[in-house]
Amino acid sequence: MASLVLKKLGGMALTLVAMSLVIFMLVELIPGDAAQRILGQSATPEAVASLREAMGLDDPALARYARWAGGVLRGDLGESAYMRGVRIADIFWRRVGASITLAAASFLIFVPLSIVFGVLAGIRAGKLSDSIISFFGLATMALPEFVSGILLMALFSVRLKLLPIASMIPMGESLWQNLEILVLPALSVTFVMFGYVSRMQRSAMIGVMKSDYVRAAVLKGLPRRRVIFRHALKNALLPTVTVIGMNMGWLFGGLIVVETLFGYPGLGSLTLSAVKTLDLPLIEACVLFITAVYVISTTATDLLYGFLNPRIRFSGGAYE
């Protein structure tokens, strides 16, 4: 088990390094001169040249990558190219914190909801309640986040006037004083995730209910409720754990749309404004963080899966 964990963690570290290279190269490919962009079209060639010099833009790409990656490892994300003089690390982590809060709020809503309805649909497969839950899951999964968000906004903010239309935090206040702004963005995320997770939970439940050991338990005369909760559910949760973990990175990508819709001050809206202002160091920081969340959550899911599944835990890690 320990060697398996080390192997997975090593693979994760390698992927992260490769990731950072891909992101760096991607940003390198962006046409135009970064120094020119900062100074504007009216800048003199001398001014551009001296800024290039100061920013080290004339160094070979590998040297610049090494400097950037070294900075990231020390927690230094560089200086914003658009907001002159602003250290990215100073604004970045507050935004990340806001996004994590939003992700956690969504998580608290969609995980129990989708597991309960997925199990329900699974044990009533083929019946009307299953069809309704399954169709609802398919429909919500098919909606882009901003469409479900707009529908929620039109209902709860415009018509019922229950919740704020924009999720801004007033000056001088913290997120914790304004928790109601989390509700609609979190529900928009829930809409999409509910589809994925409940469908996975449903098919896992159907699979387990057909398995020999569950049928044996039923034939033994155990009450159905006991069979479902004591015997079937535990195994049917495994694939769901995987699909939730695998979707964590996706969730952070989806936050871009949700945060833009509601004006929520998180990492997603920061990423979009970095793209709109062509703030290259900020783009690099945001994309690196989003992909790191994906890589780390995928590895963590992998390990958790191994830990939860005794066949893997005791076989010394020979699974694929």
Add this chain to the structure above:
Amino acid sequence: MNKLGYALRRNPAAAVGLVALAAWVVLALVGPSVLRFSHTAMDMESQLSAPGLNGHALGTDALGRDILSRIVYGSRSILSVALLTSLFSSVAGVALGFSAGYFGGKIDAAFMRFLDILMAIPPLVLSMVVLGALGDSSVGALTLIVSIAYTPATARVARSALLSCKSLEYVDAARLRGESHAYIMFVEILPNAIGPILVEVTARFAYSIMMIASLGFLGVGLQPPTPDWGMMVIENKTVIREAPWAVLYPSLAIASLVIAVSLISDFLAKALIHDE
């Protein structure tokens, strides 16, 4: 085909999806010629007029443009771009995934590793960054970038579809006959692995619609004057209180189209993969 027809009769949801998709296609093809208003004309007399007023069946937006015309014109761009991206990414995915899976060994291992890395950047983030950085969201650029962003996922599906029938006897027979690798991959194996690939193409079509609408919403999708459903939503979000129809109708258009395609792809998955 008979089997599909039979399955369709047993799955009314898929039939509804098929009808809805057909309706959108017809609307996109013939709609513009029967519309009363142009999709770009600004009617300064009737800005934000409610549905049904002044002849605007679905109302107008803040600039006085007819919502119905914009939705109908928008269906052309979103349907064609989404269709192209789903086809391109599937063709590229089949070419790459088939080659990797067919030749196996080190090529395959390196390829899978590379895909793992690419898949860590969510397609939406990748497309958004590249399109935003290029500053070019023409139909061509949008199609190309989204297709590239989706290729790792389609390649994975194609690869596993190939692996499921690579070691069968007819493949060995073709190899003994001395057929070329390309012949074996695309003439012998492809028709047998077509089920999961077809399902992937339709699912990809649904994803592409979501992606293009989302990119339009983020302001890095198709640019004006091409009307884009996602762009219509963000443009009119500020007037959601005064004119909810200006955001609701484009949203419902996206919803109906994606749900229709998803129902079809769900049906195909049941009919072509799980039954066999």
